[in-house]
Amino acid sequence: MSTTQSERLRELLEPLAASKELDLEEITVTPAGKRRVLRVVVDSDNGVELDTCAELSREVSEKLDATDVMGDGEYVLEVTSPGADRPLTEHRHYVRANGRLVKFQLNDDGELTARILGIDDEGLDLEVPGVKGRKPTARRLDFGDIAKARVEIEFSRKDKKPSRDAEAGEDVDAENAEEA
Template sequence: MSTTQIERLRALLEPLAAARGMDLEDVRITPAGRRRLLQVVVDTDEGVRLDACADLSRDASAALDASDVMGDAPYELEVTSPGAERSLSEPRHWRRATGRLVLVTPHRGTPLTARVTAADEAGVDLEVPGEKGRRPTARRVEFTEIAKARVQVEFNRKPAAADDESQKEA
């Protein structure tokens, strides 16, 4: 499970994901009893549908069978999306999180929970909720200032105005 093996897997799998319009986000190998679990994490700007994961899984399985990158030991292949509480580490992750609530931990200062309003290659624009009835405030954070960030799961989020209109038409 050396870095070299992960690099070889990335080199094999990245073109397959790209051919299907996906970004290869991560490749992980973990022990699973007598087998190993090869997890291939992919994403797109629109999200990843189950049938797209299945198609990529078939492509990856054929490519892995034709190569020696996994060796002779048995393994299970899992193609998946990043999940609801994904870590945000690339500008594309932030673009995909537009409208979502995030927890940002800066290198210096206090962690901040805010909504992503926009992102570019240098940083992210956030809307920080107002406290005690105050209005939300806009804040720009450069990626170099961020130690880590993660999308937060919202169970009671009210739909945006555009969502309200589409629900009225239905």
């Protein structure tokens, strides 16, 4: 039974990512001149810190050096987190995008931009922004109706969520003033 290089890489690298509580999102091998680039994309519910990527990169490099999965040719290893514009394809991606504005391509060739308010196994509860002074409206969207989805980057969101300190009822400025 033959397996592809991608399947062998996933089988080899998934336990390494899981040991750091990361999801192995994507593995790609692309030619780059005389070399190849092995790109490993990882994510988690809390994001991925640079130090975690560096640690995982060292572990992946050691594991690959100990096997023949990449063959004899030279390659460059990149371990990274997904960009903000990556497509939402898995249930966990929608969970991580909760509260974010998302552009949906629908199976009926329609388009919808809305904020995710809730997620369950069947679909999403959304808030569709009002147009020309109208109030936002609620909408339910089943996962089966979604052809593509991608988070929209918001540079100046007016109704930002309160900070964690504010949610906990802590007055950060007052604490800092007392320390001074």
